[in-house]
Amino acid sequence: MKIAIAGAGEVGLCLATEFCKSEDEVVVLTGTVKPSFKNLKAEIRLTNYSVDDLKKNLDDCDAIVSTLSGPDEFYISAHSNILEACRQSRRCKHFIPSEWNINIEDFPDQPMFSAATHEVVRKKLRSQHDIKWTMICHGWFMEYILSPEKNPLREIGLAWVMNHGTKVFDMYADGLQKVTLTSTADTARAVLAVLRDSINTAADLPPVTHLAGQTLTYRDLFQLIRTRDPAWKSSPVTFSEVLNAIHEGLKANDALVAVHQMRIMGFTNANNNPKGKALEWGTGVLAGLRATGVQEFLDQAQA
Structure with missing residues (x-):
């Protein structure tokens, strides 16, 4: 397969790193050159995320x-343009939008700060039948249990339960809510398997x-x-x-509102x-693949 990744941020780098370990060809679409990608065996293509430019870059x-x-307007326009470019493409007919999220099948309104924006894109995907697509729900990336110097993802502060600086673990209510943790590497391998199965068999997604x-309680x-x-x-940590x-x-127009909105999910099973x-x-689509558990993941990081 030849897989394009749109976006060259932290998640994009993690997925691209794992994709490049496969036999598949990898293309990274980005608005600006990112030095962090220079050592990967991926082809870097600059794009302005217009339909015409995306169509050209996705042609092969x-x-x-x-x-x-985000921001919201860019998220909607970029994904809408990707969808249209795929519709016009001769070959690129599979699309995984940027969700990388919790159980949005049962909790589509979470997290609160992005749900409305993402729903605009979801409606466009659901309203067409030319492009096969699926949203990947993996819970939390397991990398967040690592200390900042070992975590390749961006720092999100109170949005995650572990403060590695103070070694304080936020316990939502009784702590019996479940949280699913999946490493970026396992997620990437699963994504390739899902795409390969659909492309090779023409199966719907x-x-x-x-x-x-691994899923466990807080x-x-x-x-x-x-x-x-x-x-x-x-x-x-109490709900109130x-x-x-x-x-x-919200009254103070504080940017940290989004962080606290993410904390709400800890009182529910949205993260499960x-x-x-x-x-x-x-087995099945994931035949030959295994998941990394929390203990094994921490051992690997320590080593």
Whole structure:
């Protein structure tokens, strides 16, 4: 296959790094040259994300995987243009939009700050039948359990439960809500498998593809982390304090509102990709693939 990745940010780099380990050809579409990609065996193509330019850049590709994020207007226009470019393309008829998210099948309104924007793109995808597409739901990327110097993804502060500087773990309510963690590498390999199966067999794709590296409660995740490093302490977080932070932030037009809106998901099972919905590793589409568990992932990072 020849796979295009739209976007050259942190997630794009992680996926491209893993894609380049396969036998597939990889093209990275980006608005500006990114030095972090220079050592990958990927072809870098500059684009302005217009339909005509995208059509030209996708002409020899089989599929495009987007990692593009906001602002809202750009997210909508870029994904709309990618969809149209694929429709006009002779070859590129598979599209994975940039979700990289929680269980949006059951919680499509989460996270609150991006749901409305993403829904605009989702409606456009659902309203057409020329392009095969699926949204990848993997829960949280497992990299967020790593300390900042080892985590290749951008820092998101209070949006994630672990403060590596203070070694304080936020415990939402009773901590019994579940969170699914999947590494970027496992996600990338699964994406290639899903695309390869659909391209080779002409099989349709479901609107949502669930992945689950390991699912556990926040309480169990804290105990696992603390077993490895007893310095970690838990700090209770109540629903009311998060709602108050959102309320006050909206009045003050505070950018941190989005962070607190992400914390709301910790009080629900929005971060949980149920076993019955997630693709099963080692069989079917994911034959030959296995998921990395939290303990193994931390061991690898420590090594």
